[in-house]
Amino acid sequence: MKIDIHVHTKKCKGGDAESRNIDADKFDEIIRLTDVKVLAITNHNHFDLEQYTKIKVKSDDVCQIWPGIELDILEEDRRAHLIVIANPKNVLEFNKTVQELLTGKTADNFNIPIKETVDSFDKFDCIYIAHYYGKKPNLIDEDVDKLIGLVSNQKRVLKEATNSISAGIYISHGHNSIYGSDVQNWNDYQQISKNLPDLRLPVQSFDQFCLLLEKDISTINTVLDWKLKQKIELFPFQSNPLEKVEINVYNDINIIFGSKGTGKSDILHALSKHYNDLGIKNKVYQSSAQTLENSYDLKGNYFDANLSEFEIDDCFQEIKSIRNSSEKNVTSLSSYSKYFAIEQTNKIAKKLKIQNFTPLDEPTSERDFEEIALSLEYVNEFIKNVESDEHILEIIGEDLYQELNKIIQKIVIKLKAESEKRIINLRSISLFNQIINVFVEEIAKKTGLPQKPISTGFSVYASNRIRIERELKKVLNNISKTIQPYIESVGNLGEKGELFCQTNLVIQDGNFKNVDYKPVKSATKNPQRNFATVLKQVEKHLYASGLYEKITELKEVEGSDNINSLNDLLLFHRHFTLNGLKYAPSTGESSMVLLHNELLEDKEIYIIDEPEKSLGNDYISNVIVPMLKEKAQTGKRVIIATHDANIAVRTLPYNSIYREHDINGYYTYQGNPFANNLVCNDDTKGDLDWKEFSMKTLEGGKEAFGERGKIYGNT
């Protein structure tokens, strides 16, 4: 939530830019594009109640508008500007006073001394913001002191800086400071607004803002009460199991800080256990405890893959069948010679012409039947699926459902009729062939003569080879398939680009060689390669006499016992890539990405131990701190143990838990930056100054406090 305490809506003085003029509609349009939720209209020596009211009415749902004025102060020939912002409840009286003061004057020639200013406006519950130091024309310290001495509440006097850096410096030196846009051109306002100060606490009124200025602890608690607070009792220390630590956890950022060895990590682990016991799944994130390589299982210790995931057949049945296949015998020529060498003398046998019939083509008929049986199976499966899916009826309605049923039934009847025809054909052929066989056998038995061969054996022999060819073709076709690498985003390495984790999968085809690749399954690399090589050689011998020698070779490939399907020929290699090239991230980059990913996960609770480890200040400030603030805004519980002031201060924590150790033992203090104190849990020690101890304990404290000023606008 951003605040702008210095807004011009009109060109009032001769030197004012025309571009300061804005109407309520345009104002509303621009403000809606920003994150500014509080604006004080502070035109030069001028207050336009009508414009104020229009703007307020128009933009009431998006921001608060406070009435104010930027006065020309004349104090002992010193000219300066002072912003006076009145409580909006008093706007009518404020307006009346402004109009009275300006009677007979223009914005250009009006000026007023400090005392008269206070006398005129202090009754309207005002905030005074003096142009200070670099903000010209400024009140000198003497004039500011005079102002502070005259106003009823000295905490209502702030010093206006030119920007966030100046404000940070003033605040770090104990000056209450804030700054505003002093807008010159409304066309630039959307951009300018990005640099306006952030109000950490979502104030909903002028009064609340004033209470914040007061830094009254109860006021702060009132605001904090908007957030949920949970008091948790922990016994985190194995060395002293009876030592109890009671802490509050807000659904915001909770910082645990203190010197090393004060048990911060133990508290985090105890908190993690506490929430896990409650069923709120979480873990303590420790960047030192894990590496990116392990997180992404680069070695593939837990990696598994199956070809079915890539719509590739694993050919289990085919490989099994090829391995188990054996040569079919052909009919010996001597059986023909024997039969024809002996004249058939039995008269009855001679009359049985059936023995001379040629068997009919049974395999073709069998395939015809299997074809129709498969079609019928598909249709039956479809019917089953339709019947089991209750949504279909619901969606398509009774009429359409019945129509579908009728059509399907017609299809089933047709298919059954065809199926019946084909099975009759198959069985007839089968019976006919059996009859020939039986007669041939019986005639041989009864006559004592050699049996007539009924087949050369070619069809059985050829069918067997055809089956092997079909199976092998399928296996080799699937082996040759390419699997697209699986690429997942790992995280952003800033200017370097986005880091990805790429998993490459290949099926060993006998030619693949790459030392980086490892088998996915239990089969090792050499047997994989040798098996695939011999498999390819089998193809070359499909219609050669050496076929079964090759199949025997396949069965005897050393270590191929574990190869039962193409899944066992899978190889993988997982690595990181940056800009399409293989990349090995540094320790710092790994930490960046891991922490970033931890925060990208959508969780209720984030428990993070020293996130700053191995990370640069820029990354913490520019990436991590905004992410943590975002978590806080969405009401997540973020508990961080840190030594880093960027995190402890710039994340604007609702809760700071300070762990201290002295000769008498350990102490836990709790407080927050708004109250600027840390209260000892067991009251054995006095309150500590939050700012002082933060600066003293945290690394980079002073720099961070410069930043803090713009956020709280108060110290």
Next chain:
Amino acid sequence: METHKSTIKRDDTQTNLIFSINGNDLEINLTEDKPIEVKSVFNKLLLQLKKGEFKFELEDDKEDLFFHISSEYISQLNAELSSIYKELEDYDLLEIETTDEEE
């Protein structure tokens, strides 16, 4: 469907059934059981079958034992060639090139 010539070659020591396909002669010994040779001929027939359907017709003028054997053998073989051609057709295996045909 093509029809190839089949003949019987009678020698003093052995008699062979010859299948002539496109200038190449495939021989099956009718006087001695040599299943490996028969299988070799079958392999070649199978490869030929992939290129198109065919059958054999016996050309022989002696009605001796070898004629009867060959006549019956060719009759059965023709039926089986037809059946296997259909199978190759059904499985889309026609015109498949193999690289290492048996000599």
